[in-house]
Amino acid sequence: MNVIDEHAQYGASSIPAGDLWFGEYYAPDVRFALQCQPVAQERSPYQQIDFYRNPTFGIFFTLNGYVQVTSKDEFIYHDMIVHPAMAVNPDIRRVLIIGGGDGGTAREVSRYPGIEKIDMVEIDEAVIRLCRRFLPQTAAVFDREPRLTLTIGDGVDFVAKAADGAYDLLLVDSTDPVGPGEGLFTAAFYQDCYRILSPKGIMINQQEGAFYPQDIWEMQRAHKKVSAIFPVSKLYGFNMPTYASGYWYFGFASKGLDPLQDHHADQWRRLGLKTKYYNADIHRASFALPNYVLDVLGQA
Numbered sequence: 662m663n664v665i666d667e668h669a670q671y672g673a674s675s676i677p678a679g680d681l682w683f684g685e686y687y688a689p690d691v692r693f694a695l696q697c698q699p700v701a702q703e704r705s706p707y708q709q710i711d712f713y714r715n716p717t718f719g720i721f722f723t724l725n726g727y728v729q730v731t732s733k734d735e736f737i738y739h740d741m742i743v744h745p746a747m748a749v750n751p752d753i754r755r756v757l758i759i760g761g762g763d764g765g766t767a768r769e770v771s772r773y774p775g776i777e778k779i780d781m782v783e784i785d786e787a788v789i790r791l792c793r794r795f796l797p798q799t800a801a802v803f804d805r806e807p808r809l810t811l812t813i814g815d816g817v818d819f820v821a822k823a824a825d826g827a828y829d830l831l832l833v834d835s836t837d838p839v840g841p842g843e844g845l846f847t848a849a850f851y852q853d854c855y856r857i858l859s860p861k862g863i864m865i866n867q868q869e870g871a872f873y874p875q876d877i878w879e880m881q882r883a884h885k886k887v888s889a890i891f892p893v894s895k896l897y898g899f900n901m902p903t904y905a906s907g908y909w910y911f912g913f914a915s916k917g918l919d920p921l922q923d924h925h926a927d928q929w930r931r932l933g934l935k936t937k938y939y940n941a942d943i944h945r946a947s948f949a950l951p952n953y954v955l956d957v958l959g960q961a
């Protein structure tokens with residue numbers, strides 16, 4: 662269980678007794694901790710939502726005790742969930758974001774002038790409401806983007822009801838496969854995702870980490886299911902300081918486009934988008950997997 666507690670004994674003497682710490686367990690004997698000041702708390706029908714402030718990471722929030730977004734490193738996650746797919750298919754026009762209540766993914770998608778519509782379905786209005794108030798860095802997009810249509814609802818139902826070929830890009834910006842996020846990691850959901858994608862469509866989804874046992878298990882499960890449905894199914898990684906092990910993976914799945922062979926680096930560069938993490942070299946490098954990750958995927 663992840664906790665907020667008082668620790669006098671943490672680290673060096675620079676941390677005074679009685680400070681408040683948020684801690685997230687990565688394994689029963691491993692915990693990542695952030696000194697914090699509580700900012701807001703709410704129990705929604707779906708999850709426990711907590712906002713804190715940390716001097717280094719700025720405002721951050723957790724869902725059911727798991728770090729979701731911090732002001733300091735969100736740019737990495739949001740660059741990497743959006744830009745690789747956009748550089749593979751520059752003709753993407755219709756985008757569906759599932760989850761993503763903080764707005765960071767919608768913010769990055771909204772930077773592309775060629776995008777015609779951005780549909781977003783988030784199950785928990787409280788996440789959006791609190792992010793609007795405490796995390797405008799990501800959530801301001803909700804108030805300024807006319808191409809964005811926000812639906813409060815379950816992504817699983819939304820996708821089941823969507824028309825065949827309705828989208829060019831699906832971004833599954835979900836929580837981990839527990840609670841409301843569980844349905845976003847099922848074969849039935851991925852089948853619907855395949856169905857509602859256009860022939861040059863791409864799906865990007867969270868495929869967890871490859872270091873700690875729980876994350877490995879979830880990565881294997883997700884990757885196996887996606888690979889059984891999509892002809893192209895690859896993993897790409899990125900350095901994420903506040904996620905378990907500091908390294909995290911997205912899945913790139915498509916009906917045929919290959920993330921490296923179909924990489925339109927020059928066309929993407931000509932858009933002139935300024936990014937803090939993503940670039941053409943990172944694009945190529947992120948699809949190179951270490952041997953221990955290939956091993957986890959049974960590809961060693």
Ligand code: SAM
Pocket residue numbers: 707728729730738759760761762763782783784785788814815816817834835836837840841842843844845867
């Ligand atoms: N970047 C973050 C991370 O992976 O830690 C997560 C992004 S965002 C906060 C995840 C969102 O997915 C949450 O706001 C949650 O409410 C939403 N979500 C979970 N299950 C969902 C579902 N079935 N349908 C739609 N949204 C869902």
